[in-house]
Amino acid sequence: MKCKKLLLISVVFFAMIWCGYAQETQIELVEENTTKKVGTLAERAKAVNYIPPPFKYNLKLDRDVTPLFMDPEKTALLVIDVQNYFTEPGAPMVVPDGPEVVVQINKLVDYCRPHDIPIVWVQITHRKDGSDLGMIGKYWKNWGPPKSVLAKGSHWWKLYPELHNEPADIYVTKPKYNAFWGSDLEAVLRGLGVESLIFTGFYTGVCVQTTLVDAFHRDFNPIIAVDATGPYNKEVLSHIELLFGRALTTDETITELEALQRE
Numbered sequence: 001m002k003c004k005k006l007l008l009i010s011v012v013f014f015a016m017i018w019c020g021y022a023q024e025t026q027i028e029l030v031e032e033n034t035t036k037k038v039g040t041l042a043e044r045a046k047a048v049n050y051i052p053p054p055f056k057y058n059l060k061l062d063r064d065v066t067p068l069f070m071d072p073e074k075t076a077l078l079v080i081d082v083q084n085y086f087t088e089p090g091a092p093m094v095v096p097d098g099p100e101v102v103v104q105i106n107k108l109v110d111y112c113r114p115h116d117i118p119i120v121w122v123q124i125t126h127r128k129d130g131s132d133l134g135m136i137g138k139y140w141k142n143w144g145p146p147k148s149v150l151a152k153g154s155h156w157w158k159l160y161p162e163l164h165n166e167p168a169d170i171y172v173t174k175p176k177y178n179a180f181w182g183s184d185l186e187a188v189l190r191g192l193g194v195e196s197l198i199f200t201g202f203y204t205g206v207c208v209q210t211t212l213v214d215a216f217h218r219d220f221n222p223i224i225a226v227d228a229t230g231p232y233n234k235e236v237l238s239h240i241e242l243l244f245g246r247a248l249t250t251d252e253t254i255t256e257l258e259a260l261q262r263e
Contacts, residue, residue, distance in 0.1 A: 041069040041260055050259035053252050056226070057238035068221055068246055070196040072257045076118040076189060077108055080179060080201030080208050082163055083123055085149060085156035087202070092142065092149070092156070095202050095230040099162075104228035104250040105200045106164045111254050113166070115261075118192050121165055122185070124207065125157060125173035126150050132175045132182075179211040186218060196221040198253055199245070200228035205236040216244040225250050 044050075045066070052069070055061045082105065085091050087098045095101065112119055126133055128151040130144030137144045149156040152173070159165055174183040189197070197220050199212050208229050212222045222245030226237055241247040248256070 039262075041071055042066050044260045044262070045069065048259050050256070052256065053248065055241060056247050057234065057241050061242065065246060069260060070198075070221070070223060070253075070256055072115060072117060072261050074193055074195040075198065075257065076120055076192065076194040076196075077112045077198045078120050078122060078179070078200065078211070079105055079109070079163070079165075080122045080199070080211060081124050081203070082121075082160050082201050083150070083156065084158055084160055087160040097230045097232060098160075098202070101200075101202070101228055101230040102160060102162055104225065106162075107250050108198065108200060108225060108228060108253065109164045111257070115257070117257070118170060118194065119165070120170045120172055120185070120188070121159060121163075122172045122174060122179045122183075122201070122207075122211075123157065123159065124150055124175070124177075125152050126175060134176075136176065177207045177210045178214050179207065180214045180218065189220070194220070196223060199224045202230055204229045204231060204233045209236055209240065212240060213244050221245070223248055223253060225253050 045052075052065050055063075082102065086093050086095050087102065088094065109119055111117075126136075126143055126148065128145065128148045130137055130148060133144050142149050148154065151157060170188060172179065172183050172185045172188065174181065174185070176182060179185050197212075197215050199208055199215075199222060201208055208224070212224060215222045222240075224237065224240055224245055224247050226232070226247050226249055228250050237247050
């Protein structure tokens with residue numbers, strides 16, 4: 001009789017343990033499935049009722065932008081050629097709306113840094129002897145010797161002092177318009193696991209556009225912040241929006257990043 005009672009108690013005891021384990025496992029599965037449900041960008045957007053802004057320049061464009069959403073954990077900010085040569089008042093190639101553009105760039109920088117979104121400062125850079133200029137030297141004589149205005153360390157080469165850059169940010173130099181050509185930019189971005197790139201800087205139709213188009217062909221997801229690039233060029237921005245990347249304002253960019261953060 002004692003043996004039967006002990007056996008019954010043992011069965012009940014192990015049954016209780018098993019039920020507890022099963023319940024715990026079930027809870028873990030539910031939690032895992034819940035995480036998966038809010039894991040995609042489309043599901044995150046739906047959960048917070050995020051609606052992307054309409055197209056700015058191609059009003060009749062019928063395209064689902066959901067696959068083009070930015071994942072904040074896989075996005076980087078590119079600031080291209082905001083150097084004294086293009087920004088300082090009275091500079092040889094100053095961008096007319098440069099000061100307004102810098103304000104918007106800083107707004108993006110100030111958002112990205114505390115949210116651990118990498119900030120990459122790109123500077124067009126040439127050797128003092130001009131040996132790396134190539135075709136650019138035939139178009140822009142002052143970029144070569146004896147002036148070498150964009151040689152590393154020169155006044156015109158330096159980043160504009162009003163920018164909110166910090167030593168811990170990422171700095172990339174390039175010899176051509178396209179920031180991928182002759183630089184380690186792609187290696188850096190791949191190493192960081194970046195998929196989406198926010199484009200800012202100068203000139204919209206030259207260094208920004210050539211880099212953005214190349215980013216598209218390298219299978220990055222480009223977003224151009226239209227008020228954080230200069231000079232404003234509606235034709236270029238319309239072309240980019242149609243073929244290569246989304247066109248958002250600074251505020252719209254921040255709104256999407258904020259909405260699609262993983263909780």
